[in-house]
Amino acid sequence: MHNRWRTHHCGTLRSQDVGQPVILNGWVAQHRNHGGVIFINLRDRSGNVQALIEQDASTALQRRGEALKLESCVALVGKVRRRPDQMINTSMPTGEIEIKIEELELLAECQPLPFSISNDSEAREELRQHYRFLDLRRPKMQRNLEMRHRVVGAIRQFLHQQSFYEIETPTLIRSTPEGARDLLVPSRQQPGHFFALPQSPQIYKQLLMTAGFERYFQIARCYRDEDARGDRQLEHSQIDIEMSFVDSAAIFKLVEQLLYHVFLTARQEQLSLPLPQLRYDEALLYYGSDKPDIRYEGQIVDCGTWAANSTLHIFQKALKSNGSVRALRLPPCQLSRRELTELEEQARASGAAGLAWCQVQEEGLRGGIGSHLQPQWKEIKAQLGVSAGDMLLFVADSTPIVCRTLDSLRRSLIARQKLPLKNEYQKGFSKEFGWVWITDFPLFEWNSELQQWEAAHHLFSMPHHRYHAHLEQRPGEVRGEIYDLVCNGVELASGSIRIHQAELQRRVLAIVGIHEREAERRFGALLRALQYGTPPHGGIAPGLDRLLMLLQGEPSIREVIAFPKNSLGANLLDDSPSAVDLAQLADLGIALRNNNHE
Ligand code: ASP
Secondary structure: OOOOOOOOOHHHOOHHHOOOEEEEEEEEEEEEEEOOEEEEEEEEOOEEEEEEEOOOOOHHHHHHHHHOOOOOEEEEEEEEEEOOHHHOOOOOOOOOEEEEEEEEEEEEOOOOOOOOOOOOOOOOHHHHHHOHHHHOOOHHHHHHHHHHHHHHHHHHHHHHHOOOEEOOOOOOEOOOOOOOOOOEEEOOOOOOOEEEOOOOOHHHHHHHHHOOOOEEEEEEEEEOOOOOOOOOOOEEEEEEEEEEOOOHHHHHHHHHHHHHHHHHHHHOOOOOOOOOEEEHHHHHHHHOOOOOOOOEOOEEEEOHHHHOOOOOHHHHHHHHOOOEEEEEEEOOOOOOHHHHHHHHHHHHHOOOOOOEEEEEEOOEEEOOOHHHHHHHHHHHHHHHOOOOOOEEEEEEEOHHHHHHHHHHHHHHHHHOOOOOEOHHHOOOHHHHOOEEEEEOOEOEEEEOOOOEEEEOOOOOEOEOHHHHHHOOOOHHHOEEOEEEEEEOOEEEEEEEEEOOOHHHHHHHHHHOOOOHHHHHHHHHHHHHHOOOOOOOEEEEEEEHHHHHHHHOOOOOHHHHOOOOOOOOOOEOOOOEOOOOOHHHHHHOOOOOOOOOOO
């Protein structure tokens, strides 16, 4: 073939191109011989086109055409022509035309395929990962990664316009705690010393604020040694953002506009702004969760006031020991006995002693514990705003168990399609996305195993001013300028306004048991910077992979990452992690225990 490089892309040819001579490069997506005519569906990144070798072709060309294997890489020379009317395929963008092949060159042959290259291919996860380069040829994966590319482009474009500097921070660092285990990298030059891969560039981005850059962002790779799940990986990408001289409202506005820009570019859809907000305490009360799926009905109601007067021992007991009695109010829906039993088992699995229920009727309560609650009927009706047909699912226990249980029941009812969408999510685009800012998170959490306070987010978040005077007295009550952005029950971003005074930072560290010397050792750079005019600042880090997962409606972030790890944190494509030479370990001053080196 004289010139074999493409003049056109397969998926872009249309009836206007009829008569055009073309050279195409791509892969054989389908191949069949139909009464002596060889049909080749050729695919490149832009899409597919039908090409054919007719009976009048030279024998050599026909032989070459017949011998083609699926997914082989070829170049072809031909002419675009209109398909006969009865052959027009309206479900294909190039369906009005076809290419009459004049020359064909095999650029690289493909071995028999381990699975079919189609969206509905049911290959096992391990096989897909082993042959990820083939898996990525599937149209869906091509679309997902194209979308990723477009979204990253849109993010960069928007943030550049908003005067953000894109600055890279190192990936070999001293460990920055974000609540997960670090991935460690041994140092050869200083045996016995380790770098950590960043769980996030948290301290660096704060130092960039001290350095006067005012607006920073980076598409940052973050590493957390956690068990991989549907929406978690050992490494993930964050849109890491930090700004000086702002309050949380300004950060919300920036992120909302960024999302608006992304949705417009990626899906040609307009987000309706501003996004709703809920305080952390409200989210726990109404949904039992700080990541509520707010699209659905089924709100939780506190029954404390009237439950105290009820004769039910279990209610009394929970309230006396400072716990709660709360109910999930379900709009009319049919739950079978079996479903109720399953929900009860689920409640037990969440740690609750059990699950009580009753059904609301015109004049009272029926079923389950209905008759026991009849004396409180008027109060229940007035306070819970229930109407006939509603169902109430009660949990009485310590407040954290009540929240956890009701959240898990609510999620399971959503999955069973027992909760209707709220009116505002019923039509159009907004139906798919239930955004909500969760604000004012607690600063500290009690770790009962270690018997000490821990940072609920990370150690650098600003407590609300009203708590500054007595942080140490009741750490559990302190609420901070900490926020998450949640969509459809998934945490999409998390951030905070940061502490910018050394003294306050030291006090927060001391509450979680990190005192002077250790504070210096672990956070010396930050504490030093806080003494040199660090501006008030704050930031946020939306997860890029999770954003794409939502945009593409994918159930797992593995579908939007080119080369992900599997659920055991391994990559079967390159077989990593892998053993290394003993000599390499010796260089690093590392010896393995238990001879588990292979
Ligand atoms: N570094 C935080 C995280 O990774 C986000 C932030 O506070 O900006 O969750």
